[in-house]
Each structure stands twice: as structure tokens, then as C-alpha cells.
Amino acid sequence: MPDVVVIGSGVVGAACAYYAARAGLTVTVVDRGPVAGGTTGAGEGNILVSDKGPGAELDLATLSARLWRDLAAEVAGGAERPFGDLVEYEPKGGLVVAETPGILNALTGLADRQRVHGVTAVAVPPEDLRAYEPHLAGGLAGGVHYPQDAQVQPMLAAAHLIRLSGARTRTGAEVTGLLRGAGGRVTGVRTARGDIPAGAVVNAAGTWAGEIAAFAGLTLPVLPRRGFILVTEPVPPLIRHKVYTAAYVAGVASDDAGLETSAVVEGTKAGTVLIGASRERVGFDRTVSLPVLARLAAQATALFPRLADVRVIRTYCGFRPYCPDHLPVIGADRRTPGLFHACGHEGAGIGLAPATGRLIAAAIGGAEPPVDPAPFLPGRFAA
Amino acid sequence: MRPYDLAVVGAGPAGLACAVAAGRAGLRVVLVDGGPRLGGQYYRHAPPSYRATRPGVLHHGWRTFAALAAALPALDVDVRLRHRVWAAETAPDGLRLHCLAGDREETPVTFPAARLVVATGAHDRVLPFPGWDLPGVLTAGGAQALLKGELVLAGRKVVVAGTGPFLLPVAAGLAAAGARVRGVFEAGRTAGLAAHPGILLAHPGKLAEAAGYGLTLAAHRVPYRGRHAVVAAHGNTALTSVTVAKVDAGWGPIPGTERMVPCDTLAVGYGFTPQLELALQLGCATRTDADGGHIVAVDARQATDVPGVYAAGESTGVGGAPLALVEGRIAGLAAAGRPAPARLLRLRARLREFARALHAAYPVRDGWRGWLRDDTVVCRCEEVPYARLREALALGAADARSVKLLARPGMGPCQGRMCGYAVGRLAGSPEGLGHRPIAQPIRLADLARFEGDPT
Amino acid sequence: MNPLELVGASPEPPFEIVFAGTPVPAYPGQSIAAALQGAGIRAWRTTRVRARPRGLFCGIGVCFDCVVVVNGSATLRACLTEARPGDEVEPA
Ligand SMILES: Cc1cc2nc3c(=O)[nH]c(=O)nc-3n(C[C@H](O)[C@H](O)[C@H](O)COP(=O)(O)OP(=O)(O)OC[C@H]3O[C@@H](n4cnc5c(N)ncnc54)[C@H](O)[C@@H]3O)c2cc1C
Ligand SMILES: Cc1cc2nc3c(=O)[nH]c(=O)nc-3n(C[C@H](O)[C@H](O)[C@H](O)COP(=O)(O)OP(=O)(O)OC[C@H]3O[C@@H](n4cnc5c(N)ncnc54)[C@H](O)[C@@H]3O)c2cc1C
Numbered sequence: 001m002p003d004v005v006v007i008g009s010g011v012v013g014a015a016c017a018y019y020a021a022r023a024g025l026t027v028t029v030v031d032r033g034p035v036a037g038g039t040t041g042a043g044e045g046n047i048l049v050s051d052k053g054p055g056a057e058l059d060l061a062t063l064s065a066r067l068w069r070d071l072a073a074e075v076a077g078g079a080e081r082p083f084g085d086l087v088e089y090e091p092k093g094g095l096v097v098a099e100t101p102g103i104l105n106a107l108t109g110l111a112d113r114q115r116v117h118g119v120t121a122v123a124v125p126p127e128d129l130r131a132y133e134p135h136l137a138g139g140l141a142g143g144v145h146y147p148q149d150a151q152v153q154p155m156l157a158a159a160h161l162i163r164l165s166g167a168r169t170r171t172g173a174e175v176t177g178l179l180r181g182a183g184g185r186v187t188g189v190r191t192a193r194g195d196i197p198a199g200a201v202v203n204a205a206g207t208w209a210g211e212i213a214a215f216a217g218l219t220l221p222v223l224p225r226r227g228f229i230l231v232t233e234p235v236p237p238l239i240r241h242k243v244y245t246a247a248y249v250a251g252v253a254s255d256d257a258g259l260e261t262s263a264v265v266e267g268t269k270a271g272t273v274l275i276g277a278s279r280e281r282v283g284f285d286r287t288v289s290l291p292v293l294a295r296l297a298a299q300a301t302a303l304f305p306r307l308a309d310v311r312v313i314r315t316y317c318g319f320r321p322y323c324p325d326h327l328p329v330i331g332a333d334r335r336t337p338g339l340f341h342a343c344g345h346e347g348a349g350i351g352l353a354p355a356t357g358r359l360i361a362a363a364i365g366g367a368e369p370p371v372d373p374a375p376f377l378p379g380r381f382a383a
Numbered sequence: 384m385r386p387y388d389l390a391v392v393g394a395g396p397a398g399l400a401c402a403v404a405a406g407r408a409g410l411r412v413v414l415v416d417g418g419p420r421l422g423g424q425y426y427r428h429a430p431p432s433y434r435a436t437r438p439g440v441l442h443h444g445w446r447t448f449a450a451l452a453a454a455l456p457a458l459d460v461d462v463r464l465r466h467r468v469w470a471a472e473t474a475p476d477g478l479r480l481h482c483l484a485g486d487r488e489e490t491p492v493t494f495p496a497a498r499l500v501v502a503t504g505a506h507d508r509v510l511p512f513p514g515w516d517l518p519g520v521l522t523a524g525g526a527q528a529l530l531k532g533e534l535v536l537a538g539r540k541v542v543v544a545g546t547g548p549f550l551l552p553v554a555a556g557l558a559a560a561g562a563r564v565r566g567v568f569e570a571g572r573t574a575g576l577a578a579h580p581g582i583l584l585a586h587p588g589k590l591a592e593a594a595g596y597g598l599t600l601a602a603h604r605v606p607y608r609g610r611h612a613v614v615a616a617h618g619n620t621a622l623t624s625v626t627v628a629k630v631d632a633g634w635g636p637i638p639g640t641e642r643m644v645p646c647d648t649l650a651v652g653y654g655f656t657p658q659l660e661l662a663l664q665l666g667c668a669t670r671t672d673a674d675g676g677h678i679v680a681v682d683a684r685q686a687t688d689v690p691g692v693y694a695a696g697e698s699t700g701v702g703g704a705p706l707a708l709v710e711g712r713i714a715g716l717a718a719a720g721r722p723a724p725a726r727l728l729r730l731r732a733r734l735r736e737f738a739r740a741l742h743a744a745y746p747v748r749d750g751w752r753g754w755l756r757d758d759t760v761v762c763r764c765e766e767v768p769y770a771r772l773r774e775a776l777a778l779g780a781a782d783a784r785s786v787k788l789l790a791r792p793g794m795g796p797c798q799g800r801m802c803g804y805a806v807g808r809l810a811g812s813p814e815g816l817g818h819r820p821i822a823q824p825i826r827l828a829d830l831a832r833f834e835g836d837p838t
Numbered sequence: 839m840n841p842l843e844l845v846g847a848s849p850e851p852p853f854e855i856v857f858a859g860t861p862v863p864a865y866p867g868q869s870i871a872a873a874l875q876g877a878g879i880r881a882w883r884t885t886r887v888r889a890r891p892r893g894l895f896c897g898i899g900v901c902f903d904c905v906v907v908v909n910g911s912a913t914l915r916a917c918l919t920e921a922r923p924g925d926e927v928e929p930a
């Protein structure tokens with residue numbers, strides 16, 4: 001019997017498995033699909049500190065960014081290459097640009113407050129923007145450079161974290177219920193391919209985590225927030241950083257159910273350019289929306305006019321797992337002993353995964369948490 | 384723009400027959416095709432400026448095509464060639480086809496229509512093997528298209544290989560047009576259909592067609608070998624030879640039977656993959672065909688499960704031009720609310736039976752995996768070697784999509800059209816990589832125009 | 839025998855296009871890929887990762903192996919793009 005069974009092989013479940021194993025626990029990961037086939041397979045892989053205002057999530061993000069950097073440098077498990085190479089870790093840095101002096105004011109104000117929390121933020125006057133990004137549009141009011149922002153290939157990251165954890169992996173096994181013991185304690189999972197008893201169960205089912213909680217009679221308000229990404233044909237290197245407009249910061253934190261978009265543009269090692277980001281609450285509807293794609297295209301070409309003649313070759317969408325208060329749910333569910341949640345990371349699950357894994361490993365093993373876990377505890381939803 | 388009664392995508396045998404039938408039934412039709420001329424793959428022919436006096440020698444049933452093409456001008460059919468459809472969508476007031484007009488201009492144009500027929504045909508189905516990315520290696524259909532459509536020989540010394548009866552017209556056409564065909568290597572059995580004598584007798588036309596190719600090949604002394612496959616292609620910057628090996632019933636190469644065949648060109652094909660992206664965009668249900676491929680599911684009227692959307696030809700199952708013609712006519716009539724004559728339905732049933740027999744006679748066996756080496760490129764666009772695919776499977780990928788996300792096959796410009804079948808087979812998932820919400824590349828500036836009012 | 843004789847074709851006279859600085863004849867209506875192929879040019883692009891030569895593969899616009907730059911306009915499929923007099927074709 002494993003010490004821990006993790007439901008979900010996305011990047012969050014993978015990080016939980018990895019840090020639990022590092023803490024000496026034996027782990028099994030179950031997923032109804034293949035490894036990392038959920039939202040992780042639709043994410044862009046940015047590890048961002050830049051888009052978070054001061055508060056609990058920023059503390060989690062700065063810790064996580066550091067953990068990713070440390071992980072990237074490790075050469076583990078007899079590998080020939082460092083982990084960072086395997087998962088295409090790129091400490092490329094972020095550049096946030098402001099269209100108007102008013103927006104720039106808000107942006108630099110945010111940067112000032114972020115600095116207090118350990119974020120490196122370098123103000124970039126308009127005349128210097130092209131030294132960072134030669135192909136940026138003219139007429140921008142200025143920007144802020146965030147050297148801590150980085151990127152990984154999220155699926156590779158999840159898959160390699162699971163491999164390094166040494167966890168047993170059961171793909172194609174849907175969890176259909178929770179095993180319960182004395183006092184209602186969760187003692188494992190029921191899957192379509194048999195029961196898996198375990199000392200503790202981690203619910204890392206992403207956007208579907210509410211369904212797992214419901215198996216224990218609990219409500220966990222994790223809901224889908226759809227996002228589309230455009231992918232271009234491969235082009236010679238054009239864009240160096242993750243570049244986005246300051247409007248993105250407002251969109252991330254917004255409560256609006258309607259469509260919000262902001263230009264988020266970056267190049268990849270494969271030569272393609274990734275263009276986001278849209279946010280809408282439309283349930284799990286995968287129908288492609290041309291107006292959304294069009295808006296993403298318009299915003300990207302406004303930011304980088306050189307992209308106008310570059311062709312889009314594909315698009316995909318995913319469903320960010322969000323909670324009403326826009327904070328992830330991490331930690332023991334005091335309502336049900338044996339059950340831990342690690343979900344609801346919205347548009348930041350890749351970035352926040354390692355810190356989440358550390359928190360979960362500490363919670364299960366009774367160790368000292370790396371950051372204050374209180375703001376993330378599931379108890380906040382208890383009626 | 385005033386909506387058309389019917390939009391037909393694809394002007395191959397299926398789409399042409401459909402547009403003519405619907406036009407004759409009084410519908411106002413728009414017939415859209417990305418290519419420069421009518422005819423699709425089967426009736427591909429040279430531009431009129433070539434002034435061919437015998438345009439039909441490379442085609443069976445050229446007269447059928449000529450009659451259909453001649454019927455169009457008198458009908459209310461708006462023929463839009465060089466229009467690539469990049470997206471099809473259902474809107475509250477009907478359906479919309481979003482196109483890029485002009486082979487290099489790519490001007491966005493949208494056609495609204497009450498009903499739609501997907502007749503997008505198929506492309507060659509290919510399997511990877513060492514050296515298949517060398518210049519000089521091309522698809523069997525590609526060699527055929529170059530000959531029929533451009534009157535250019537793919538090469539001088541040609542090897543034809545793969546599986547299925549399509550290899551015969553390709554080899555015969557090349558030989559008749561002056562190429563030296565060094566051999567036709569069929570990985571299955573040459574007498575594949577001999578196991579179904581009843582089927583052959585029921586289709587004397589097919590038998591005669593095959594016999595015709597056989598005569599051409601014999602006249603040019605072209606050997607036709609069953610249970611032989613090209614397992615590697617060689618050359619430094621271009622093809623100079625191929626390794627041909629005898630294969631067992633499972634297509635595993637038999638050691639010691641390899642031999643080098645010098646050639647400058649290899650035309651290779653392992654059947655066809657239907658082009659489903661537009662049907663999938665519209666949300667049409669699919670099903671698995673007799674050959675394991677994914678096809679649009681249609682009812683007796685060629686209607687899909689999406690109201691107003693029909694499909695005909697290879698997109699509903701690979702079955703050749705005669706079947707595509709019949710299905711196209713039935714779809715055109717159905718779109719006009721007309722019943723199809725019983726004779727047509729019987730013909731369709733017989734041709735489908737023939738197609739099923741062909742699929743059964745020429746399956747793709749798993750032994751081709753044994754042709755792969757660690758460094759064999761599986762995905763041509765992203766140049767993903769076989770070793771990377773195996774790593775992805777070892778990391779927990781369990782279907783084509785997760786292999787793609789972990790190792791990148793299918794992420795390049797062709798969007799998995801070339802490697803999707805092989806990746807699906809290697810990952811054990813039949814659906815491959817067919818979902819393409821953007822069917823043709825589109826400039827960001829052109830996509831941006833769809834903001835606000837898209838038409 | 840050649841393909842033109844086979845179908846009894848008498849094409850209109852060819853015009854010139856330029857591939858990487860070299861003049862190449864093209865018949866009216868011919869695709870750029872066919873013109874290059876007809877002139878014995880079988881590779882006109884180098885791949886991004888392994889720097890391997892590529893030319894025609896599928897012949898019908900689905901494989902994107904044949905892409906070229908025409909008069910500065912990038913990534914056109916040579917097999918789908920009709921040659922026009924004076925076209926300057928470069929490897930993509
Ligand atoms: C378009 C887009 C762009 C994004 N970009 C970024 C970015 O740049 N940076 C960033 O940090 N984040 C980004 N995100 C967000 C990020 O992708 C998610 O926060 C993150 O992937 C969530 O990971 P997860 O492991 O919680 O969920 P998932 O990856 O969804 O994993 C959950 C797993 O649980 C499995 N599962 C569910 N139910 C069951 C069950 N009953 N039984 C068994 N298994 C089950 C699923 O199959 C799935 O594999 C983006 C998201 C989108 C949509
Ligand atoms: C390259 C090739 C060559 C072939 N040659 C022969 C042959 O010589 N003999 C033989 O018996 N069989 C041949 N075949 C088999 C062929 O599939 C059938 O014979 C027959 O042509 C199928 O008819 P169809 O109408 O279903 O489709 P097709 O003839 O394939 O017609 C489909 C049409 O749809 C168009 N189309 C597809 N997608 C779009 C889009 N998004 N936008 C706009 N237009 C689109 C295509 O341009 C094409 O003209 C060939 C197949 C291929 C792929």
C-alpha cells in the first residue's frame with residue numbers, strides 16, 4: 001500500500017508526487033487519461049511572478065519560481081542532461097508593456113509593491129523597449145522587465161517529475177469514488193480498474209477536482225475558465241521574452257464572466273510564436289470561437305506588427321481551474337481526514353506547482369511548511 | 384452576401400457530382416476548391432494552356448468528368464477555384480465557409496449557405512522508414528498528381544512501393560509517360576482480391592481496369608512483387624537507391640532478403656487518409672472505417688448528424704472515384720430534398736462492398752515498425768526521431784495527442800497530416816491527430832479581420 | 839515518350855522564373871514546384887532542425903515540405919502556387 005495516492009497526473013499532481021517522494025513517502029499517481037493530458041497539456045508553461053499583486057499567491061509564486069530554478073539545475077536519476085534541459089526550462093524573463101501613461105503608472109506602482117516581496121522588477125523607459133524586444137510596436141508608454149519570469153514545457157515537466165518521483169503510475173484509470181475507513185477517514189481511491197488503498201489521498205484533479213470532493217460529500221468550488229492559444233508557423237527568432245500588455249494583470253484577477261482578452265506573446269525554442277490569452281466562463285465548451293481567435297490575433301499584431309504576415313497554423317483551448325477567490329486550494333481537508341487538495345490554480349498551475357508540491361508533502365508528513373499555508377486551506381469554503 | 388442554398392467543399396468526383404445534382408434540382412450552389420482546376424485528385428489534369436489533344440489517356444472515365452464539367456455553366460453553380468477553406472462553422476442563420484482566395488494572395492472570403500456538403504477527399508497515407516525524408520522520395524499520389532496535373536515526370540528511374548491497388552495506375556502512368564519503373568513492391572499480396580473472387584466477378588469494370596494496368600506494366604517489363612517492401616531509402620542529398628526486402632505476412636522484413644535497387648525516385652503510398660478537419664470543426668460525428676481510419680459518419684442520405692451538413696466521397700470512407708461520384712450525387716439530391724433513385728442506392732451499396740473487400744485485402748500490418756531505427760524521422764515537419772516517440776511512450780503518453788504534446792510529432796506546419804497515422808499506430812490510438820480547428824494556415828492580419836462582425 | 843507527347847499537348851511557350859538566382863523555365867499554368875522539378879531541381883529548402891534538403895513530397899498541398907519564399911512572401915507551398923513570369927523564388 002502506498003503512503004500517498006495522487007489523483008491527477010497534471011503538473012500539480014506530478015509536483016505533489018515528486019515532493020512527497022522526496023520526503024520519503026511512497027506514491028501512486030492515477031489518472032483517467034494519459035500523463036498530463038488535462039489542462040497541463042493546454043498550458044503555455046510560464047512561470048510568472050510578474051502578474052501577481054502582493055499577497056499570499058505572490059509569496060507562493062516567488063517560492064515556486066525559485067524551486068523551478070533549482071530543479072532545472074539538478075542532474076537527477078542518472079540523467080545525462082540537467083532537468084532544465086529535459087523540460088525545456090528557459091529563464092527568459094518577462095516584459096510587461098503599457099500602452100498609455102495612465103496604465104504605466106499603475107504598472108510601475110504594482111512593481112514597487114512587488115519589489116517589497118522579493119520580486120526583481122526593472123522599469124523600462126519607452127526608448128529602451130526595443131533594446132529588450134526589437135520588433136515591438138512604437139508608441140508604447142513604457143514597461144517593466146521581470147527577470148525572474150521563466151518558462152517550461154508543461155507536459156514534459158509533469159512527465160519528468162513523475163518519472164523522477166519513482167511513483168507508480170496508473171493511466172487510463174478513472175477515479176470513481178473514495179475508500180472510507182473508521183470515522184469517515186479517506187483510505188484510498190476506487191478506480192474503474194480496481195481499488196487503491198493508501199495512507200493519504202491528494203486531489204490534484206485540476207478543473208475536475210470538485211467531482212472528487214463530491215465523492216466525499218464535500219463542495220469544492222473549482223470551475224472552468226476557458227482559454228484559447230494561437231500557434232504560428234515556425235519563424236526565425238523574433239521575440240525574446242514573454243511579452244504582455246499590462247491589461248493582462250487586470251484580466252487575470254477579474255471576476256467578469258464575459259470574454260476578456262489581453263495580448264500575451266512569446267517565442268518558443270521550436271520557432272513557433274504562442275499567442276494568448278483569453279478568459280471566458282463557458283463551461284467545458286470546446287467549440288472554437290472565431291471572434292476570440294480574431295481578437296487574440298488583432299492584439300498580438302498590434303503589439304508586434306511584424307507578426308501580421310506570419311501564419312497561424314493551429315489553435316487549442318483549455319479550461320483553467322479557478323476558484324471564486326482566485327486562490328488555489330492546497331492542504332488537508334479538515335472535514336475529511338486523509339484527504340488533501342491541490343487544485344484550483346487557475347492560469348498559474350504550472351508556475352505554482354513545485355511550491356504546491358512542497359506544501360502538500362509538508363502537510364502529509366507533518367513537516368514545517370515552506371510558506372504560510374493558511375490562505376490556501378480548503379477550510380475557507382466550509383459553510 | 385445572400386446565402387447560397389448549398390455550399391460544396393471539394394470539386395473532386397464527389398463534390399462535382401454533388402454540385403451538378405443539386406444545381407439540376409434547382410439549388411443555388413457555391414462549389415469551392417483550393418485547387419486551380421475542377422476534378423480533385425482523380426480527374427486532375429493539365430492547364431488548358433497545354434492544349435492536350437488526348438487529355439483522357441491518363442484517366443479512366445474521363446468522359447464522365449467532361450460531362451459534369453460541361454453541365455456546370457448552365458446551372459446556378461458559382462464555381463470558386465483557388466479558394467482554400469480554413470474554417471467552417473455553424474451560425475444561428477445557417478453555415479459559413481471561411482476561405483482564403485488566391486494561391487498566393489490568400490484574400491479572406493466568407494460564403495454563407497443554408498446547407499453544406501463536405502467532399503474534401505483524402506491524402507496519401509504514408510509510413511516512415513529510414514531515408515523517407517530524402518528528396519526524390521514522394522507519395523504515390525504526389526507522383527500521380529505531378530504527372531496528371533503538370534505533365535511532369537517525378538523521375539527517370541522510379542520505384543513504386545506501398546500497398547493497395549492504387550500502386551498500379553501510378554506505375555502504369557509513369558511507365559507509359561516514359562519513366563523507367565524498376566519495380567512495384569506491394570507489402571501485402573499482389574493477388575489481394577483473389578481471396579474474394581465473387582467480388583471481382585461482381586465488378587467486371589474493376590477487373591478490366593486492373594488488367595489494363597497489368598498489360599501496361601508487362602509491356603514495359605515492370606516487375607510487380609508481393610510481400611516486398613521498401614524498408615530504407617539511401618542517398619546523401621537526394622535519393623540514389625532503396626533497400627527492398629521480402630516481408631512476412633506481418634510485414635516484418637525477412638533477414639537476408641534485402642537488396643539495393645538503384646533509382647532516383649521512390650513513389651510510396653500505404654492507402655489514403657480522409658481529410659476530416661472541416662467536418663470535425665462543424666462537430667460531425669465520426670466512426671472507424673474498415674481500414675481502421677477515421678471517417679465522417681453519414682446516414683443513407685449522406686447526411687451527418689449536424690443538421691444541414693452532408694458528406695460524400697473519401698471523407699466518408701476511402702472507396703475510389705466511382706463511389707465518390709455516386710455518393711456525391713446522392714448528397715446533392717438529398718440537400719435539395721429529393722430522394723435518390725433506388726438504382727443509385729444499389730450501386731452505392733455494391734461499390735461500398737467492393738471498397739470493404741479492398742480494405743480487407745490490403746491492410747497495413749504492424750511489421751513496418753521493424754523498419755524504423757532510433758534516428759528515423761517520424762514527423763517530417765518537426766523532425767522528431769523514433770527514439771523521441773518511444774521516450775514519450777515510456778513517460779506515460781498513451782495516445783497520439785499525448786505523444787504529440789510530449790515529443791512534438793504533428794506540431795509542425797502539416798499538423799500531423801503526414802505522421803498522424805504512424806503516430807496513432809505507434810501510440811495505439813486510432814484517431815490519430817485529425818482535429819485541426821484551423822484547416823489552412825492563415826495570416827494573423829487576416830484572422831484579425833474577424834473581430835466584431837466576421838462577415 | 840514523354841508526358842506531353844502522351845496527352846498530345848502543345849503548351850504555350852514557357853516564361854522564366856528565377857530560383858535562387860538561376861533562371862528556370864515555366865509553362866503557363868504550371869506550379870512553381872513543377873517548374874523546379876521539370877528543371878531537374880529536386881530540393882529547394884533546408885530543414886530547420888537537421889538542415890536536411892527537401893522538395894516535393896505529397897504534391898497536393900498537405901505536407902508543407904515544398905514551401906518557398908516567392909517575391910519576398912514567405913511560406914507559400916510551391917506545389918500549390920502557380921508560377922508567374924518573373925517570380926523570384928528563394929528557399930524558405
Ligand atoms: C490556455 C491556457 C494557458 C495557460 N498558461 C499557463 C501558463 O503559462 N503558466 C501557468 O502556470 N499556468 C498556465 N495555465 C494554467 C495551467 O495550465 C493549469 O493551472 C494547470 O495545468 C493545472 O494543472 P493541474 O495538474 O491542476 O490540472 P490538470 O493538468 O488538468 O490535471 C488534472 C488531471 O486529473 C485527471 N482527472 C480528473 N478527474 C479524474 C478522475 N475522476 N479520475 C482520474 N483522473 C482524473 C485529469 O485527467 C487530468 O490529467 C494555462 C491554462 C490555459 C487553459
Ligand atoms: C494525390 C492523390 C492522387 C490520386 N490519384 C488517383 C488516381 O490517379 N486514380 C485513382 O483511382 N485514385 C486516385 N486517388 C484517390 C482519390 O482519393 C479518389 O480517386 C478520388 O479522387 C476521391 O474523390 P473525392 O471527390 O472524394 O475527393 P478528391 O478527388 O480528393 O477531391 C477533394 C477536393 O477537395 C478539395 N479540398 C479539400 N480540402 C479543402 C479545403 N479545406 N478547402 C478547399 N478545398 C479543399 C481538394 O482540393 C480536392 O480537389 C488519388 C488520391 C490522392 C490523394
Ligand code: FES
Pocket residue numbers: 893894895896897898899900901902903904905915916917918
Ligand atoms: S509537396 Fe506537400 S505541400 Fe507541396
